[in-house]
Amino acid sequence: MMNRSEEKPPTRIAALADQCVQCGLCLPVCPTYALDRNEAESPRGRIAIAAALARGQVAPTAELREHLDHCLGCMGCEQVCPAHVRYGELLVETRALLGPAPRRPEREIGLVRDPARWRRLRRVLGRVGFTRWKSLLATCLPAQSAWRSALALWPANPLPAPYVAQPASAETPDTDTVALFPGCIASVEDADAQRAALALLRAAGYRVVELPAFCCGAMDLHGGDTAKAEQAATQVGAAWQSAKAAHLVTITPGCIGTLRHALPGVRVADPIALLAARAERLSFRPLATRVAVHLPCTQSNVARSDDALLRLLRRVPELDVAALPKPPHCCGAAGTHMLEFPERAARLRDDTLRQVAALAPQRLLSSNIGCRLHLAAGMQHDHHWPHQHPLVLLAQQLEP
Known part of the structure; x- marks a missing residue:
């Protein structure tokens, strides 16, 4: 029998889709179904689309693809599914099969995933008072422009003080050793949260090893860019091996699923969970x-x-x-x-x-x-x- 690692993507997608019993219990918890009341904008509908694409029963038209791209990947459906369909895995596999969407904002994503470039841009534009005139610039761009959306997201607060990771010590790792992964844009915009996590984890009795800041590959994994996602996974694996820790944590929940995907078998968690386990120490x-x-x-x-x-x-x-x-x-x-x-x-x-x-x-x-x-x-x-x-x-x- 062919094992999972040997399965071709269409075969794997079809097998995952066949687990769905079409009960519809996922519909009430799906944000996009609530938005549109359209079966194609529900997990059940997307599973059917993915299966049809994998089996070659339909062509990957722009209209069909858009229903898949609209999915937020919130995973609310997995929590209520009685058949335990691995919807997140199915979605990642299907997007990888189709490749990155034509409308994917590659330049904007490239900027966000590079912490050094993002910090430099924040510093330069902060000096010229960018937040005061960004709204005027946005009105010059098309309503559906990714750059216009990016301008709306531009932080209003001053650039946070940089978070400087300390090199890992040569202490013998134990079950109390935690590796803290900063991520990409979070390492800049949430630098104060990185420092907070470090202080809280140490107060709870954990030894913390701080990893370098880079993108975990979440945006590429969920965007169908398999090559970039695999590069990021390799970088994650190398950083984890050098940390020699028992747990890997990140302050950004959006990275956790991708880190688990890159490091199967590794205990990847939200630092909140580790802190709650030792709440009596705080x-x-x-x-x-x-x-x-x-x-x-x-x-x-x-x-x-x-x-x-x-x-x-x-x-x-x-x-x-x-x-x-x-x-x-x-x-x-x-x-x-x-x-x-x-x-x-x-x-x-x-x-x-x-x-x-x-x-x-x-x-x-x-x-x-x-x-x-x-x-x-x-x-x-x-x-x-x-x-x-x-x-x-x-x-x-x-x-x-």
């Missing part, structure tokens, strides 16, 4: 503030650290913690989706922000940098909640 100062907690889809459905995060936040005395509702409510960021389909992403974001407003918070927390930039872009006119990574709040309130 003590926090009171903070009389109401926070709305946006739980990124990958945190709930891939990392599955959402409950751990809420438990940790509720250990802060006087902190009023209100979590946003779960699926089918996705903010629409979804990696590069907010660049490729800005109108759809904005509709999903507006719904999320309405739910935030209903909670009447003083601050908004979200663990995923893409989600937070996307939500912040929608807050420029109607809402102005301060927003931050929840690890930053926890580190700020940490008792010495």
Whole structure:
């Protein structure tokens, strides 16, 4: 019998699709089905499309492909599937079979995945007051332009102080050794969260090895660019081997699934999960503030650290913690989706922000940098909640 590694992609896709029993339980938790009420915009419909493409029963037209590209990869469907269909795997395999979409914003993605280039650009444009005139520049671009979408996402806050990783020590690794992976744009825009994770993990008794900053390949893996995704996976593997750690963690939940894909068998987790396991070692100062907690889809459905995060936040005395509702409510960021389909992403974001407003918070927390930039872009006119990574709040309130 042919093993999984020897299966050709169309055979593998067809086998994954055959696991679906067409029950429809995935429809109520699918954000894109909620948006369109179209069977082709549901997991069940996309599985049928993938199977037909794999078997050569239909041609990969632009219309069919768009239904697959609209998928946010939130994995809410996997959580409710009684047949345990590996939908995420099927989606990755099908996109790899088709290759990158013609409309994929390669230049914008190339900029985001390179932390050094991103920091240089932020520094240069910060000196000329770019945030004051970016809106005027955006009006000169077509409504569906990826560059226009990227301008809307441009951070309004000053460039964070750089996060400088310390070299790994030569200590003998043990079960308490954790490797911290900074990622790409998160290593720049969430540098304060990197420092917060380091402080919290050490306070909880973990030894932390800090890895260099680079892209894990998530955008390429989910965008069908197999060659670039494999290059990134090789780089991840080399960094992990040099770390000699027991756990690999990242502050960006959107990277976790890709890191697990690159390192099968390795314990890849959200640092929140490790901190929650040793919560009794952490003590926090009171903070009389109401926070709305946006739980990124990958945190709930891939990392599955959402409950751990809420438990940790509720250990802060006087902190009023209100979590946003779960699926089918996705903010629409979804990696590069907010660049490729800005109108759809904005509709999903507006719904999320309405739910935030209903909670009447003083601050908004979200663990995923893409989600937070996307939500912040929608807050420029109607809402102005301060927003931050929840690890930053926890580190700020940490008792010495």
